[in-house]
Amino acid sequence: MDLPTDATPLLSGSVQHGAHPPQPVDGRPKSFRARLKRFLRDPNVLNAAVSILIGFIIAHIPPPEGLTRTAMQLLGVFVSVILTLLCTEITISIVVLNGLLVLILADSFMCTTEDGKVIECRLCDTEDRIGGGTHISYKCDGRQGSLKVALSGFSMPLSFLVLAAFHIGHAVDATGLGRRVSLLLVKYMGGSLLGLGYALTASELLLGPFIPSNTARGGGILMPITMSLAQVLGSTPSENPETGSFLVLCGNHANFIASSMFVTGTVGNPLIVGQAAAVFNLEFGFVRWFVGAVVPGLVVAALIPLILSKFVRTSYNACAVRSLAKQELSRMGPLSSKEIQVLSVLILCLALWVSGSSLDMPEAYVALLGISLLLMMGTISWNEVIENSKAWDSYFWLSGMVLIADQISKLGLARWFGNFCVGFLESAHLSPLTSTISISTIYFLSMLMFSSLTGHIVALVSPLMEAGKQLGCHSRILTACLAYFSSLAGSLTNYSSGSSAIYFGQGFVDRKTWFLVGGGVGLVHLGVYFTVGMFWWTILGWGASA
Structure with a gap:
């Protein structure tokens, strides 16, 4: 079939979804020069170029004592990535992908030689002389080694914990369990939007001592409830996003507050206890940790939702919202079989996260086990897992950053x-x-x-x-x-x-x-x-x- 004479070629430029392609002038397509000029005037392009230039300069600064050329190259790329994320609207996964590609091409990782030595990838297939004139050969493939290191980020436990938490969150949402819990929160604590923010904060503080993974606690348990709350209040990223933004920010920052108040709040905290004993001969266990944190911790827990609420410009009719919540709960009736399935899996995951250290079950394993059970029971389908684009996008860019x-x-x-x-x-x-x-x-x-x-x-x-x-x-x-x-x-x-x-x-x-x-x-x-x-x-x- 012949194309219309005024059709814009598919490769004539990047067009965002829903946007109209550039209209031709006097019936003729725009010239390459005009398209180039428009491209160069794009703030994203200019800011990204400046970010790359700054990173390039850092990468080529002579390394100070204690650092190597590879370390400076890695620092340069890292700075470029961070500045690009701060100064542009370019998709984060694209930025991280390009950062990884540059690091692979520059052999800016640590490789493992055939005899088990860990060296900079740029030193592969070279020799070094040590005391007594002895030569050491580093047998490895720098480019293949760099690629292997880059891909290893996608097998880290944290990445799979995040991925699984997204899918568990989808199950909570799809079965209606999250909506039910959110309606109950609105019914009993929905006197104001700020009250819901404090409800999320209180939930984090209650779970903080028992779940030694802030990702499992925030992403696997409370994030689905937060999203359901936003939906109940009619908030989506495209419609009335302010309400959802407030709840998301409250949930996120409450997660860090809870993690800071208990030595069991996140997996890294016991390492600090060990370092305090080793360096200062200081006992800083669960009780002392909590006693020191309780006053400033509760102060910030009270302040953060209040401060965040000042930036939210949205109407909130407490009486109407609570009345709607009661009606919706009555309409939903008793728990459905799929809600019971999800609730059972959540309780199992919670129990295993609490006792995981004694059972030698890593957090990521527990989360993946939960996904497996949901799939085998038919609570969610494999197609739902595949189609959860937010999960896979976050998995990709977080793996690269880690x-x-x-x-x-x-x-x-x-x-x-x-x-x-x-x-x-x-x-x-x-x-x-x-x-x-x-x-x-x-x-x-x-x-x-x-x-x-x-x-x-x-x-x-x-x-x-x-x-x-x-x-x-x-x-x-x-x-x-x-x-x-x-x-x-x-x-x-x-x-x-x-x-x-x-x-x-x-x-x-x-x-x-x-x-x-x-x-x-x-x-x-x-x-x-x-x-x-x-x-x-x-x-x-x-x-x-x-």
């Missing part, structure tokens, strides 16, 4: 950063209290470099505790700040944790708003813990001994 963050640690960038901070603070001759605040702030902001709360802890807590010891910081106060900020710093980005990735993936909050709100919440955390927290810890006598 892999890059892991390589940052392996290439020594995190260790170098910690040592640099030690040298800088020593030269500044700060008081112990000022040094404590400085180290804690540096640690909090450094979360921008990490896509894993545990990775952040592993990389920086030990060197920063050693720095604090050298600078005479109060051991209990510094340990408290590092302990609580390990989770609270996750509020800064949408890639800091699996739970953030899941909440962000619902599409209610755009990337720039997420970062702006995260920065504001981060300032609240720092302000509260450096004032209310310090005052409370002084009352506890934590500043009496260094």
